[in-house]
Amino acid sequence: MGERPCSRHLCCSLGAEHLADPLKKLRKQWGLSAVAGGTFVGLAAASPEIGINVVGASRGVSDIGLGMMLGSNIAAIPIIITTAYLATRTANLSPQSGRSSDSQRSDGGTSEHQRHRTQNFLRIKREAVTVLALPYITILVVVALLTLPPGWRGLQPIDGMIMGGAYLIFLGQAVVRGREEPTEVQWSRMELAPAAAGLLALTLGAYGVVRATENIVAALGISNLIGGLFITALLAVTPEVFATWSVARSGQVTAGTASVIGDHTVTMTVAFVPLVLVTVPVQSFRLFWVNLLFVILLP
Numbered sequence: 014m015g016e017r018p019c020s021r022h023l024c025c026s027l028g029a030e031h032l033a034d035p036l037k038k039l040r041k042q043w044g045l046s047a048v049a050g051g052t053f054v055g056l057a058a059a060s061p062e063i064g065i066n067v068v069g070a071s072r073g074v075s076d077i078g079l080g081m082m083l084g085s086n087i088a089a090i091p092i093i094i095t096t097a098y099l100a101t102r103t104a105n106l107s108p109q110s111g112r113s114s115d116s117q118r119s120d121g122g123t124s125e126h127q128r129h130r131t132q133n134f135l136r137i138k139r140e141a142v143t144v145l146a147l148p149y150i151t152i153l154v155v156v157a158l159l160t161l162p163p164g165w166r167g168l169q170p171i172d173g174m175i176m177g178g179a180y181l182i183f184l185g186q187a188v189v190r191g192r193e194e195p196t197e198v199q200w201s202r203m204e205l206a207p208a209a210a211g212l213l214a215l216t217l218g219a220y221g222v223v224r225a226t227e228n229i230v231a232a233l234g235i236s237n238l239i240g241g242l243f244i245t246a247l248l249a250v251t252p253e254v255f256a257t258w259s260v261a262r263s264g265q266v267t268a269g270t271a272s273v274i275g276d277h278t279v280t281m282t283v284a285f286v287p288l289v290l291v292t293v294p295v296q297s298f299r300l301f302w303v304n305l306l307f308v309i310l311l312p
Contacts, residue, residue: 075287
């Protein structure tokens with residue numbers, strides 16, 4: 014079909030993983046809890062969605078991005094929680110490559126981890142509900158109010174301004190409520206260079222994913238919205254799987270699991286901006302509102 018979605022998809026995955034490490038380090042330097050840190054890991058994990066929407070808007074196939082935003086939200090929560098659960102089935106959640114672990118600090122001691130592992134629990138901090146999940150559901154309700162009423166149906170520039178403000182409020186309350194003692198960290202060029210390479214990989218990956226989706230929907234004779242829901246969305250989730258596995262395996266269980274909320278808060282706010290700039294109408298209204306309902310129910 015002219016594109017290799019697997020290789021472009023790998024670019025997105027590697028790009029997000031390289032961006033996640035510097036953001037985790039910033040969390041510790043700024044003194045943020047594991048829950049608040051989930052918002053910053055989510056920034057890295059959501060970067061493919063932003064890139065896909067930028068490419069989709071520039072190529073005139075914004076419906077792909079709209080479908081991807083809904084589909085990735087529906088698929089991500091069960092996939093990411095399952096990934097975090099499997100990653101924490103190991104007997105020892107220890108720091109990897111010299112990184113500090115939250116398994117002894119934020120997510121409970123080693124003996125507690127062993128108890129929850131034996132009882133088949135995935136242990137995360139309760140603040141993940143009040144600091145991340147409930148504000149996220151509020152944002153989704155705002156999205157419904159902006160896109161479903163007949164007079165406001167679709168995406169307009171004013172929606173982008175409102176959702177951008179909603180994300181800043183979300184991020185601000187997570188940072189204020191998740192303050193901890195800062196930790197001194199050391200930065201090196203060897204850490205910053207992969208992050209810059211990650212941005213380039215995300216750009217290439219996002220373009221390839223959109224082009225592959227265009228070719229697939231053309232070959233199958235389906236709409237761009239369907240392609241975004243069931244093809245692009247699954248590709249967009251995979252970078253988050255890489256990031257969640259890595260973060261949870263290193264002992265940062267809450268940050269790794271809660272990143273799914275941080276990621277999709279970015280997806281349903283900041284990632285709207287490229288689409289609202291080109292004003293996207295809702296073509297398949299029933300399909301849109303049914304999927305949006307599932308997005309709201311899953312958290």
